[in-house]
Amino acid sequence: MSAMVPLRAAAICSNLLFGTYGALDHIYPVLVLHVILLPVNIVRLIQVIVSDDDPATVAVSSITLTPLLGxxxxxxxxxxxxxxxxxxxxxxxxxxxxxxxxxxxxxxxxxxxxxxxxxxxxx
Known part of the structure; x- marks a missing residue:
């Protein structure tokens, strides 16, 4: 678990940076890709932090995107x-x-x- 938290945090940071890059340079595929991946990485990070089990066995449906989107x-x-x-x-x-x-x-x-x-x- 401890190895996954920094990796997910790095993935979230890269999603933010590459999404910004795609937005500023009008590279829409990059923007769309990282806008889609950002909530996925956030959900997986929350799952790793909350779960005591092995992160690979945590069900994706255990935490949904609805509360995160507000x-x-x-x-x-x-x-x-x-x-x-x-x-x-x-x-x-x-x-x-x-x-x-x-x-x-x-x-x-x-x-x-x-x-x-x-x-x-x-x-």
Missing amino acids: AMQWRQLKTWIAEWHRRAVERTELIKLCERDRRDIRISRADAQAEALKPFWRA
Whole structure:
């Protein structure tokens, strides 16, 4: 048991760091992977700490994800991810517009660049 606690803690730290990296660099597969793995590693860490048995024999169903998620619903998370993806795509397309198209929608080059440089999570 004592060997698993630092390994799970390292896995949680790496999930946080790589998730942040994926978010900041717009590498969505990395972001999604570590967002999925983070609660798994947290649950397994809690199981190792709480259980007196061998960690390999602890049932995954003994601790569920529902209390760990709190108020956040999976549907809300799915909506957020879809919104973030939409923003990232729109901002990429906005920077590619020619001068004539930007004039049609009444956006200057500076405004288009400022909007395109905003992170996907910022409205």
